[in-house]
Amino acid sequence: MGKLEETNKQTVKKTKIQEAILLTLASGGRLGAELIVGQVIESLTGIDYPFTQRRSEIIRSAASRLRQKGLVEFKNGHYSLTASGEKTLNEWQMSSYKIRRPRKWDRKWRVIIFDIPEKNRGLRTRAREILKAAGFQHLQDSVWVFPYDCEDVIGLMKTDLGIGKYLLYMIVDQLENDRFLRMDFDLI
Secondary structure (H helix, E strand, O other): OOHHHHHHHHHHHHHHHHHHHHHHHHHHOOEEHHHHHHHHHHHOOOOOOOOOHHHHHHHHHHHHHHHHOOOEEEEOOEEEEOHHHHHHHHHHHHHHHOOOOOOOOOOOEEEEEEOOOHHHHHHHHHHHHHHHHHOOEEEEOOEEEEOOOOHHHHHHHHHHHOOHHHEEEEEEOOOOOOHHHHHHOOOO
């Protein structure tokens, strides 16, 4: 393996560890230093660390780096997420919802319709943020459109947010007066 590949591999591991720590703190609130190690390792299914003392050192080192960056704070023996940490975690999670655009458009529109109840306003807002960040265009209230295959991203969103029963994914051959949409997506 080349030097650049090895450096990149190490950077990805560090980032995954840091993201796992932020996710653990965001989902569980405040955690003690000892508890965070076990929970972070459980969420790191993509990284294979042997069960050793070195594993705990790696997690503590990553948590220390996050504290130095101002993303987490350590008070009274507990780690907790800062406002800056929440923002960074949100950005990292949004990167999971990127859609690769093919060279040629298949002339079909992907329409997303969701009807999330008012009592789940936070989920509705989060769904809008994800769609907007992924490049969807807002067509009408709770109706979004995209010109390329995005079924995987929508499936991920349904799973992550638990909104599968509220969201409908359609593939549409024609949309009335879609000239402006084609202009927005540079398809003309």
